[in-house]
Amino acid sequence: MPEAQVILQILEGLITVDSDGNSQPGVALSWESTPDFKQWTFHLRHDAKWSDGKPVTSHDFVFAWQRLVDPATASPYASYLTYMQIENAQDIIDDKQKTEALGVKAPDDYTFVLTLSHPIPYLPSMTTHQSVLPLPKHIVEKFGDDWVKVENHVGNGAYKLTKHVINEKIEFVRNPLYWNDKETVIDKATFLAIQNPSTDVQRYRAGEVEITDHALPPEQFPKLKAEMPDQVFTSRTLGTYFYEINNTKAPFNDLRVCKALNLALDRNIITDKVLGQGQMPTYVFTPTYIAEGGAIQRPEYTKLSMKERNQQAVQLLKEAGFSKSNPLKFTILYNTNENHKKVAIAAASIWKNNTGGLVDVKLENQEWKTYIETRHNKQFDIARAGWSADYNQATTFINYFLSNSSNNLAFYKSSVYDQAVNESYQFSEATDRMKAYAKAEAILAADAPIIPIYNYVNPRLVKPYVKGYEGKDPQDIILLRNLYIIKH
Known part of the structure; x- marks a missing residue:
């Protein structure tokens, strides 16, 4: 899950979520299915851009999904498209068919069509997942696996990656080219790599952390709840x-x-x-x-x-x-x-x-x-x-x-x-x-x-001046673009 929290700041899929976990249009403005739920069509917004200014198109989704099931990628999440019942996904994973046979098509730049082997009425909610986000084809093809390095990275999320110190921190800045940037409030954010929940609490108390990770030390929990009840969330x-x-x-x-x-x-x-x-x-x-x-x-x-x-x-x-x-x-x-x-x-x-x-x-x-x-x-x-x-x-x-x-x-x-x-x-x-x-x-x-x-x-601690987090999302996804800071 921690990696998902990072990925979802810098990439956005067809559908995203609000702070309560409800589905909202992301890159897709609208979508519909055939009556048998075996074909889904997503209509993409024309104002979605990559952070280098190039448009996000349906071809970026086709590229990303084909890459996901390509045996050469060896993705631990390859099975996700099988779970989505995308036509031929398992055969491609098993190297029985070419990636081009995957049931995903881009009839034009802003239409993305999925063909399923079995009906999935709840399919839209599955498209919020980090494994099915679009990828900037032009960047991945240019840099290969190095496309994820900070100096090469291009995303379409509300934030851009600016620094990554392994086992220490990841820094983000607001992406001015994000289609809904006008609703984003926080300009910069840092995610810290803290493995020890006790250290997390210490740094929170010292004012170095505004939101802790989702694990608090059990032996400290009753005291924290008594001391700062309005700052303890247990969703x-x-x-x-x-x-x-x-x-x-x-x-x-x-x-x-x-x-x-x-x-x-x-x-x-x-x-x-x-x-x-x-x-x-x-x-x-x-x-x-x-x-x-x-x-x-x-x-x-x-x-x-x-x-x-x-x-x-x-x-x-x-x-x-x-x-x-x-x-x-x-x-x-x-x-x-x-x-x-x-x-x-x-x-x-x-x-x-x-x-x-x-x-x-x-x-x-x-x-x-x-x-x-x-x-x-x-x-x-x-x-x-x-x-x-x-x-x-x-x-x-x-x-x-x-x-x-x-x-x-x-x-x-x-x-x-x-x-x-x-x-x-x-x-x-x-x-x-x-x-x-x-x-x-x-x-x-x-x-x-x-x-x-x-x-x-x-269970996590959230500073009282950080707003937009209610702890109501059953998947506990925290999107920086939903948060804001009040005067304190």
């Missing part, structure tokens, strides 16, 4: 914190082991005692409060008392061959962060206590880049993971565990799950889709390839 977001199990590795290819770990983890201790900021325990991957997620049911075992769940977990572990003298041993991998460490320490202790010593857990932390590589290379037992919605609709979660998904780092593969998800794309009625999502989520819970833990809230 419930469309996100799930979970442990992904390496399903390719023994003993995690034994369903009894995965079920036992789900049964014996007391999520309430983590949400109430360890974090205590309003996070809600969850036993399913998809937040049930997301659009079209309301039919999803919690697994049957959640009706049992914790004592009964622990008894079942012990029984399953014993059946799988584990005992006090031969406990289930594994390592939890997490990216370096105080809060992830606290959750991992708690989870390790809960599992050990609730199984009477049948589970023995070690912890390992890695810096972000290494942690991502380790997961991609399947060199882990269980890893901390989190997923935040790319758009407000259930498929942003449901698609994650498809066998061919580039996001699926639990390496879970189930043709039954795939079929349930694919069925949902046959329906134009929301109630039918909701039943399909509930079915898919039930299959996921039964197969237990992950351990869902809680749904996110994003």
Whole structure:
């Protein structure tokens, strides 16, 4: 998510959002679909310009979307166009067709047409995502991968990139060529790379930071809330914190082991005692409060008392061959962060206590880049993971565990799950889709390839003189152009 916050300042897609997360016209002024929702046409505004003065055209979108699925790009978000059901997207990713076969066309400079393989009535909301923003074709072709360097970068967002010091800061200035620049107020802004939430709070208190990142130290949270209640925002977001199990590795290819770990983890201790900021325990991957997620049911075992769940977990572990003298041993991998460490320490202790010593857990932390590589290379037992919605609709979660998904780092593969998800794309009625999502989520819970833990809230501090942030966007996207500073 942090990279999305940067990208969305300097690039703007077909549709954007207001401070409450509602869709608003971006580069597209208007759009419509055929009655079967399988073709969408976007009409682009003529006053959208790149920061070098060249017009933003439909050809820039065609170029960007073709580049996204091109195997040569190797984008981790290539699957997004498959989720959008863009015609031939998966075949191109699999190198079975050329990028030109992608179902995107530019009949003229200001018309962008999408052809889908299945109906998607909610498609416009999917176009706000950072992976489907336009790219300045003339700049990318000139500089190649170096187009993202500050000295070469050209964008179409409300801000321009002026400085990037790796692991330290990114600086922006207002883009006077942005089509809606007259509504922008803040002239300059800096994003700081602060990994430690305690440091973030210290710098906020010292007046060096106006808005903190979306993580506050749990042990400081009650004091902060008491001291500065009008500066603490805890917005419930469309996100799930979970442990992904390496399903390719023994003993995690034994369903009894995965079920036992789900049964014996007391999520309430983590949400109430360890974090205590309003996070809600969850036993399913998809937040049930997301659009079209309301039919999803919690697994049957959640009706049992914790004592009964622990008894079942012990029984399953014993059946799988584990005992006090031969406990289930594994390592939890997490990216370096105080809060992830606290959750991992708690989870390790809960599992050990609730199984009477049948589970023995070690912890390992890695810096972000290494942690991502380790997961991609399947060199882990269980890893901390989190997923935040790319758009407000259930498929942003449901698609994650498809066998061919580039996001699926639990390496879970189930043709039954795939079929349930694919069925949902046959329906134009929301109630039918909701039943399909509930079915898919039930299959996921039964197969237990992950351990869902809680749904996110994003606690952050915002100075009282910063206005335009209400904490109401369920995706918690902060666009600088929506903010302003009052006299203080």
